[in-house]
Amino acid sequence: MVATSQTTGEGWSSRSAFILAAVGAAVGLGNIWRFPTLAGESGGGAFVIFYIACVFLLGLPLVLAEIFIGRVGQTDAVGSIRKVSQESKASPSWSIFGGVGAIAAFLIVSFYSVVAGWVLYYAGVMGLDLIQAIGAGEPFRGALAGESQEQIQQRLGDMFASPSLLLAMHFAFMGLTLYIVARGVSSGIEKAATYLMPMFFVLLVGLVVYGAIEGDIGDAMAFLFTPDWSKLTPQVMNSALGQALFSLSLGVAGLITYGSYIKEKSNLGSTAAMIAVADTSVALLAGLMIFPIVFAVGLDPAAGPTLVFQTLPFAFQTMPGGALFGFLFFVLILVAAVTSSISLLEVPTAWGIGERGWSRTKSALIFGIGAFLIGILCLLGYNVLSDVRPLGFWSLFENTDILDTVDGFTGKVMLPVGALLTSLFIGWKADTNLLRTTTGLSPLAFNVWRFLLAWLCPLAVTVILVTGLFPGILGA
Numbered sequence: 268m269v270a271t272s273q274t275t276g277e278g279w280s281s282r283s284a285f286i287l288a289a290v291g292a293a294v295g296l297g298n299i300w301r302f303p304t305l306a307g308e309s310g311g312g313a314f315v316i317f318y319i320a321c322v323f324l325l326g327l328p329l330v331l332a333e334i335f336i337g338r339v340g341q342t343d344a345v346g347s348i349r350k351v352s353q354e355s356k357a358s359p360s361w362s363i364f365g366g367v368g369a370i371a372a373f374l375i376v377s378f379y380s381v382v383a384g385w386v387l388y389y390a391g392v393m394g395l396d397l398i399q400a401i402g403a404g405e406p407f408r409g410a411l412a413g414e415s416q417e418q419i420q421q422r423l424g425d426m427f428a429s430p431s432l433l434l435a436m437h438f439a440f441m442g443l444t445l446y447i448v449a450r451g452v453s454s455g456i457e458k459a460a461t462y463l464m465p466m467f468f469v470l471l472v473g474l475v476v477y478g479a480i481e482g483d484i485g486d487a488m489a490f491l492f493t494p495d496w497s498k499l500t501p502q503v504m505n506s507a508l509g510q511a512l513f514s515l516s517l518g519v520a521g522l523i524t525y526g527s528y529i530k531e532k533s534n535l536g537s538t539a540a541m542i543a544v545a546d547t548s549v550a551l552l553a554g555l556m557i558f559p560i561v562f563a564v565g566l567d568p569a570a571g572p573t574l575v576f577q578t579l580p581f582a583f584q585t586m587p588g589g590a591l592f593g594f595l596f597f598v599l600i601l602v603a604a605v606t607s608s609i610s611l612l613e614v615p616t617a618w619g620i621g622e623r624g625w626s627r628t629k630s631a632l633i634f635g636i637g638a639f640l641i642g643i644l645c646l647l648g649y650n651v652l653s654d655v656r657p658l659g660f661w662s663l664f665e666n667t668d669i670l671d672t673v674d675g676f677t678g679k680v681m682l683p684v685g686a687l688l689t690s691l692f693i694g695w696k697a698d699t700n701l702l703r704t705t706t707g708l709s710p711l712a713f714n715v716w717r718f719l720l721a722w723l724c725p726l727a728v729t730v731i732l733v734t735g736l737f738p739g740i741l742g743a
């Protein structure tokens with residue numbers, strides 16, 4: 268590793284460009300696919316309320332911590348942490364957690380692209396169905412007319428059974444991600460966020476209104492916001508904490524990397540708050556979009572990961588305008604996934620530029636192709652390699668296929684470790700004056716922030732880590 272990092276000199280064109288890109292990074296499959304899945308499985312209200320508490324007490328302080336490191340460092344995550352260490356007279360070894368983050372981001376993007384590929388396939392299926400509906404002069408009919416519920420469910424199994432279909436979708440999605448990242452910060456990532464995020468919000472609001480009109484919004488509100496505290500088991504708390512980290516893109520140095528492209532002095536506290544509020548609002552809106560539709564048709568909210576791929580397409584079949592809105596729904600998820608996957612690939616890419624001196628194109632290609640190859644193993648785990656258990660020697664991953672192993676290992680181990688080290692570093696090691704002047708927080712807000720980072724975050728994140736690794740502790 269070279270001693271000093273190179274700065275790429277790249278940067279956001281404005282504060283709002285940064286906010287848009289960072290919200291784009293945060294809002295992704297985690298909000299629209301994982302959050303409603305977990306809320307549904309965990310019984311709704313109590314999970315949702317605990318989740319919101321996690322976001323603001325643990326997530327928000329960490330968002331600000333990561334942006335701070337990037338803002339001061341002005342280079343990739345490893346180099347940025349090294350710079351803050353130097354200015355704080357702390358050991359440069361702290362920069363290792365930037366490296367762990369970059370590896371985690373690299374691994375996450377490999378399977379994220381595979382899952383986004385499923386969404387791409389469904390967008391294609393629904394798009395073709397919409398074209399047929401329009402051709403038949405019935406643009407407002409339900410989706411997938413004439414298919415039975417079994418046939419609709421079977422589509423997912425058929426897709427998983429086809430390596431070539433999964434590969435083609437994964438290739439298309441990773442190719443797009445790589446293309447945007449290789450174009451650079453302002454002409455690639457920022458441009459993508461400026462076009463895609465407004466489109467995302469219009470689609471989201473449109474679909475929430477659709478769900479409210481055609482679906483059962485009352486039942487959905489009651490499900491999401493009426494807490495039954497007996498359902499708040501330690502496992503549910505653990506998954507809410509983990510989901511808060513994942514959804515805010517924490518622990519993988521993503522916000523350090525994006526923060527390093529902030530050039531002007533700005534109020535980092537309010538910027539961080541905007542990111543946390545926007546991300547949480549989108550997760551809640553996603554719940555308010557999905558559950559009215561699920562309840563209207565009398566389906567099971569606790570369907571799990573297949574909720575979006577099997578339950579919803581069937582619901583769209585029975586609803587007026589389902590062909591159109593079903594298609595828009597998958598486009599919405601796709602848009603959210605693109606702006607997140609580019610932020611994931613950007614973390615190792617920036618490392619290659621900053622620490623290795625590679626050109627942006629070379630770095631993006633190396634990590635993009637590397638992640639693509641790991642993704643191929645993940646998708647083969649659904650068919651040809653379905654017997655493979657990469658960490659089968661570890662009881663936690665005994666029965667876990669390739670994709671879920673990469674997901675589980677990054678989510679349960681690497682992400683909490685990254686978040687833990689970030690909170691310890693900023694809570695205890697970083698120079699107080701540097702923190703004060705860079706963040707621009709009021710004295711009260713500053714003290715609360717530092718306290719949460721020094722005490723609550725390490726404690727809570729250690730709990731996620733330990734209970735995640737040893738689920739027996741929770742009496743599972």
Ligand code: PFF
Pocket residue numbers: 292293294295296297298372375513514515516517519520521522607608610611
């Ligand atoms: N926050 C993204 C989501 O909710 O889908 C996932 C993610 C993106 C995690 C970027 C980490 C990251 F750096």
